[in-house]
Amino acid sequence: MPPSPLTKRPWLLASLALLLIGAGAGFLAFRPGAGRQDGSARQRLQAFVANPRQKPDAAAFEAVMKEVLRGYRQIIVLFADEAGLKPEEAAHAARIGKAIYHENQDRLILLDDALTALVASGQGSRAAVLDDLLTWIESGSGLFDADRLAFKETLQALRKAVAEDQTLPAVKLHRRIMEDLSALGEIEAQYDRELRQVFGRFGERGIQVRRQRWEDYVAKLKATFSVEAILRDYGTIIPYPQVKGAAEDARxxxxxxxxxxxxxxxxxxxxxxxxxxxxxxxxxxxxxxxxxxxxxxxxxxxxxxxxxxxxxxxxxxxxxxxxxxxxxxxxxxxxxxxxxxxxxxxxxxxxxxxxxxxxxxxxxxxxxxxxxxxxxxxxxxxxxxxxxxxxxxxxxxxxxxxxxxxxxxxxxxxxxxxxxxxxxxxxxxxxxxxxxxxxxxxxxxxxxxxxxxxxxxxxxxxxxxxAGAKAVPTTGYRESWAVVIGIDDYPRWPRLQYAVRDAEALRRTLVERFAFREDHVLALKNQEATRANILGLLHDKLGQLGLQRDDRVLVFFAGHGTTRKLSSGRDLGYIVPVDAGPENLATEAIPMTEIQNLAEAIPAKHVFFVMDSCYSGLGLTRGAGSQNFLKENARRIGRQMLTAGGADQMVADGGPNGHSIFTWTLLQGLDGKADLNGDGFITATELAAYLSPAVSSVSAQTPAFGSLPGSEGGEFVFELPAETEFLSPDTRQLESSALALNQKIAAHLEGRKPTAPATIKTLEGGETKLTPGKAIVLAPRQAAQRANDRGLQAYREKRYADAEAAFAEALKLRPDFALAANNLGYVYYKQDRFAEAARWFENAIRMDPSRAIAYLNLGDACFKGGELPKARKAFETYLELAPKGAGSAYARDRLQRF
Known part of the structure; x- marks a missing residue:
């Protein structure tokens, strides 16, 4: 029989394999769903122990062994730098390390019982299962020699079980196991001090080994695990230290x-x-x-x-x-x-x-x-x-x-x-x-x-x-107004596909997200959008409705735009009403000079024109910024314009969900992506600084932006609402085409700091640099809310790692934030990490026991993780709290399956 691969100690090969862990290579790549199989695998092994006559489940053995090694590695990472942890971190690490250790003990005991049952079963297939198990321990891809010591006692239990069998295959197997244990003994002798320090606190199953390259091994583990991530997986996030007086008990x-x-x-x-x-x-x-x-x-x-x-x-x-x-x-x-x-x-x-x-x-x-x-x-x-x-x-x-x-x-x-x-x-x-x-x-x-x-x-x-309210800065607007125009059905211009849909989507966003009153959003579409109606609405109707100095007005136009060269050689841009023809622009279209006159005539403090059309021909100026932005902005007149592109450029209609590229990106910006400095406010400048490179990266358009003549440097400001959604099966995520476009934009913007100056076009075809203002310093509760909002945005785009980090940040800032706790749990759930998900749903319930959806989520996580008694209790509690809730039929269906 050839010597066991363990006796060769392939240090270089093991080291190279371990380097691939983070990239997902090898048997132990620890992909996001790695923890998912543990509950069901243990159930399958338990069923086999109860009835060894059934076919042995090799996948169940592998899954439980993989969880044993994961726990073993996590314990090493938790305690490798124990002396350098802060007291609070050390206390949590000790508590959770003990929990992981005892979980591993349960897994190892189950493995011992299952292997003993397998050997005693007499089934012919047992030899193949045992051979695969030993081969993986001896030379599995991604295993370091120190990892193999996690299974020393498993091999000892298997040796005892095999010793009871006197058949020739069993004798050969026994010899192979003895050689493996001898090799482990050689490795173990080199590890004495370090692993005894880690595992000695836990009792009899601690492994006592030492290796000269222990530091290299721990460094590789840290590339996969961190103390913070392990604590988070086990339902613990250490909050940021609170400056005295900075946080305020609600009481x-x-x-x-x-x-x-x-x-x-x-x-x-x-x-x-x-x-x-x-x-x-x-x-x-x-x-x-x-x-x-x-x-x-x-x-x-x-x-x-x-x-x-x-x-x-x-x-x-x-x-x-x-x-x-x-x-x-x-x-x-x-x-x-x-x-x-x-x-x-x-x-x-x-x-x-x-x-x-x-x-x-x-x-x-x-x-x-x-x-x-x-x-x-x-x-x-x-x-x-x-x-x-x-x-x-x-x-x-x-x-x-x-x-x-x-x-x-x-x-x-x-x-x-x-x-x-x-x-x-x-x-x-x-x-x-x-x-x-x-x-x-x-x-x-x-x-x-x-x-x-x-x-x-x-x-x-x-x-x-x-009392208890934070001094949150606000935009200071008295009322918000909008004029939304969309034209698809041009009789004398090429028909557009998405302009009306774009206008309707923006109207819904203004009403539902930014609390514009429905009767303050005035819409014209297709045949309604004549030159006379557009000018009458902007010139007269707004004034008749009681527009005042401290109001804001947004004007959105989705339709054709064009440029005409004047006899002086200067370009003049036009937006094209539904009743205008290409041959009579001067009399039938609306020139940019008229838009400028309208802007000056509207009595509101801030007016923002957003034009999903392409043209050129209006000089723009930029106002200076202010560090005390919102206060200064409240007294400065602002007249700004953002256009989809320049002369001779076609509006790209191929955006997701039936939108143009420009309007889709505009809506994504207003959903929070354009909050470049993270203060919960989106200025027109931030919107342009986000849109211009984003739109240009996925189309031939080059959006232009600037302040109209007569502006005093004021900025149109959107205040992002606080997201209140508890993630659940009803939460919608973006469809594949939207995800693909957003990923393409994100790849283009990757590496660029959000607050870095952005070079964009002016309407005259020149260039200017836009720099988003400094962020307003938020109190911890508001900063936590913003982090939660970013997590929801990432979740909708299926960026689960980003969502997990954002919800964790929210909980560091606000440890009692039940909304973020539930949402973090649901991110784990979507990755099939049911044990971790259940811990965070339980945390959310402790923070807010009346939140019914958290019980429904907990029930689902426990059900899929094999914790059936806990699942039943959670579903029953949900039905007690919300007997007619949206998930009540689902909960009853689950309960019928027990």
Missing amino acids: EISGKGLPPRTLLLTFDDGPHGTYSEEISAILKQYGVPGVFFELGQNLGRIDAGGRPVLGRLAPVSQHLLASGHQLGNHSFSHAQLAKADAGALQTEIRQTEALLAAVRGDGARLFRFPYGASSPASLASLEAFHLRAMAWNIDSRDWADPVPSSIVDRVLREVDGEQRGIVLFHDINERTVKALPLILDRLVAEGYRFASWENGAFKIGDAVVP
């Missing part, structure tokens, strides 16, 4: 949600017999409201019968109320409530609420924790009293700083840095009385506004800002 108001240059002044520890009223007088002088958080022991006491008895300082609090301020609960005795037991905490809250009710009635329903020391448990205790906790993000330190001028400097410095928020003072110190006027002088001079607290929300003048 604790920090002031980060106030608009820029807006403050709320708060005062703790009163009432005080002297300083509270002096502070109130100062606030009255400046017209500034305040919130006073009061200690119950300063207001009075609770008698033996549990009734409030007001003390001598209660009239001070009543005077504060009469002066327009609000009173909040600051506990009874200023105890350290985060460490108090539930009973003591509730007593502190209840007693002060009773005294405040005697002073002010129902009141502000606010609570401030002494020392700001809240905890999840103490925050939960407030709910029984219908109270909201209010923290602060600007601390005067007036309780510690005895120098008024130092307090002034500190507060102003922090305000300059924060630009908004809740300021903490104390109305029990004279130094606060001295510092407050100096602070208010400066803040009033700099234009700061001062919020009050009314009916559970911040109030600034007449505007109400809900």
Whole structure:
């Protein structure tokens, strides 16, 4: 018998094979669906153990062995750099490493039982199955010598089983296994320290080996696995570290949600017999409201019968109320409530609420924790009293700083840095009385506004800002209007195929995605789109409908365009109404000069012409950008135009879903692809910077863009809505033609930074560079939403790796984001990774137990993964929550299969 391939130790061949793992080569390529077979394979092996007379399933043996090796490798990656992990990462790695280890133990025990049953079955086919198994362990493509040690105990169990059989084939097989075990022993002796460190913590099945090239082996594994990916597969994503004050519990108001240059002044520890009223007088002088958080022991006491008895300082609090301020609960005795037991905490809250009710009635329903020391448990205790906790993000330190001028400097410095928020003072110190006027002088001079607290929300003048809301920038438009024109049926020009469909698709996008009111989107198609009707709509109808200065207007035209050379030699572009002929352009078509006149006559702040037609002949200018973009943009006039191409270019009608190439790409841009700086807003410039190279990459068109004369640099802005869809079987994905076109565009744009300057055409045929503006810094919750939205976009295009990364990013930013958790689970599900999918559906349910679709998804993942009891429970829960839901018939059908 020739020596076992293990004894040859083919180091070079194994190394080269392992390098191919990431490319999908070899038996252990770990393609996305690798985990899928484990559940069903284990069931098949379990069935064989129960009935060894059935035909052995070689594929089931291979699938379970593949999962054993996958788990073995993951454990090595988790602990190879354990000393370099952050404490939170190390804790999660230890927990999940143990879970993977015990899963592997179950698989190895099952393999032992199945191999023993196979040998004992006496079936003639058993020899072929065992030969294939040993050949793969000995020389399988993609296996490194260290990998083979994962099956040392499997070979030992097989040796024992074969030793019971005295037939000649069994004797030969026994000798072969002994040679393999001897070779593994030689390898094992070289691995002692490293693998003992990894596996020694887990008990008897740890493998004790060492190899001189261990670092090379681990480096290859890291090319396939990462700690972050392993944790994610097992339902764990470590959130980004939170900067103090940057994140806000929904039950604790920090002031980060106030608009820029807006403050709320708060005062703790009163009432005080002297300083509270002096502070109130100062606030009255400046017209500034305040919130006073009061200690119950300063207001009075609770008698033996549990009734409030007001003390001598209660009239001070009543005077504060009469002066327009609000009173909040600051506990009874200023105890350290985060460490108090539930009973003591509730007593502190209840007693002060009773005294405040005697002073002010129902009141502000606010609570401030002494020392700001809240905890999840103490925050939960407030709910029984219908109270909201209010923290602060600007601390005067007036309780510690005895120098008024130092307090002034500190507060102003922090305000300059924060630009908004809740300021903490104390109305029990004279130094606060001295510092407050100096602070208010400066803040009033700099234009700061001062919020009050009314009916559970911040109030600034007449505007109400809900508590907990983030200061999200907005486009600032009063109303949105659109004129949408599409012409296919030209009597005197070549007929177009997709113009009307393009116009209708854009109308739906404006209404359904960007919340344009349906009666504000005015449409003309085919025979309606005469010259007189188009000009009448733009000149007169918009004005009659009440268009105002802070509105925006989008004009979309899909149809023919043409260019006429004037006697001066200058080109003049035209859009072609349905009743215009090629021979009478000057009188029947609409020249670009008329479009310019229309643009100047429309009273809206921003007007954007999007022309899915090709022509040339209008000079454009560019306005300068601004770092404080949205604020500046709100006051600048904007008149912009984007066209599909230049003179002598044909509009390409061969786009997906019955659209032109230009309009398809426009719709994709508005779906989020044109948000080049990732801030949730798409400017006309960003749209052009995305469309121009994208359209040019798949057609002979060269879109042109610029600002019309008279524009003051203002930008038309689309604000992307937050996606709320929980991925499910009902979620639509793009058809093959759309995927193919998008992939072609993506390949052309690959390697180009989205925010890099883009060179595009002007309507005169020249070139200009467009640079998308700087991104607006988003709060973590808004950034998480944007990441989730990108994940949905990637999912619709079947870019599952990108979708997985985007949903994971959303969960790093917002660990309680049930929407992203479900969606991450569904990405795993679509790749047939049912165990991973189930973990994330369970996470979504923990975050939001009322979300019925997550139970339906969980049921499906468990059903297909072979976890039938869990699947039944999930489907039953779905039907309890949504007995008439869209998936109810499907759930009932599944339940009938158990």
